[in-house]
Amino acid sequence: MTTLHKGVLSYFVLCMGGYIYCVFNQGWGLDEMSALFLVIAIGTSLIAKINPNQFVKLFIEGAQKVLHAALIVGLARAIIVILESGMIIDTLVYSMATVLETLPNFVATMGMYIFNLLFNLIVSSASGQAAIVMPVMAPLADVIGVTRQVAVLAYNFGDGFTNTITPTSGILMASIALGGVSWTKWLRFMLPLLGLWCLVGAIALTIALNINLGPF
CATH class of the missing domain: 4.10.860 (DNA Excision Repair, Uvrb; Chain A)
Known part of the structure; x- marks a missing residue:
């Protein structure tokens, strides 16, 4: 030093x-x-x-190392733009609500949980996912007879766990690209741990549903 x-x-x-x-x-x-x-x-x-010439040379060398990751980030964002512009995301949320509102509260709660786990693979932004699904999930919770706190918990677990594997996450894809790890190899590594997290989340949701989790 x-x-x-x-x-x-x-x-x-x-x-x-x-x-x-x-x-x-x-x-x-x-x-x-x-x-x-x-x-x-x-x-x-x-x-x-x-000197300036050496600085520019070093800057270009550094940029070359992250260009692969930058391109992947752009591709991941492009997928989201297409889904939003084509109103595909809105269709998915509406279809989920239509199916779940006719099911028993336990099944519907697990359905909300699973839907958020899968939906997070498309929209990895926590604030973006909340803005899309929570206006539907909050009244849906009232309809199926569970507290809104349980619905929020289903969203939180769904948004959090699959962040570790979602291919539309610019941060994740850039990180593994910089590390020289392919997404399929990362997926095989993460799936056992992700499965454990999902199981723990399902147990926690079941407990929250049975104790009628809500404001005191």
Whole structure:
């Protein structure tokens, strides 16, 4: 750890600390983070006394390493755009509600859980999935005779567990691409653990349904 290394590392920590502060106090997001990484790169080159030509060369080499992941992220997002533009997502949610409202409350609760597990493979965004399914699931819970808290729990489990395998998640696909791991290989690795999580979630939902989980 040379003096140069310490200087570069201190500069990086200072920039990221400033970003974290601004996230909570100035409302910074991904756009500002992208700009900050460019500032970090330029600042690092100045501290390390890297000439402009060498800086550009190193920048291109770094970009080449993440280009594969960037293309996968774009493809994953394109799938969501097609499903939203074609109103396919709305059709799926409506069909789910039509089927579940005629079933007994336990079966319907498990149905909501399974639907959210599968739906999360299409819409991996938690806020996006909530905006789509919760306006339907909340009144559906009233119709089938379960508390809305149980419906929210079914959504939470469904949204969370399959995030680890969904091919439309830009973060997941970029991460395994950078690691040189194919999605099919990752899927085989994750399925046993995912199955265990899903089982625990089903047990927790059953308990919540039997104790009539709701506001005190």
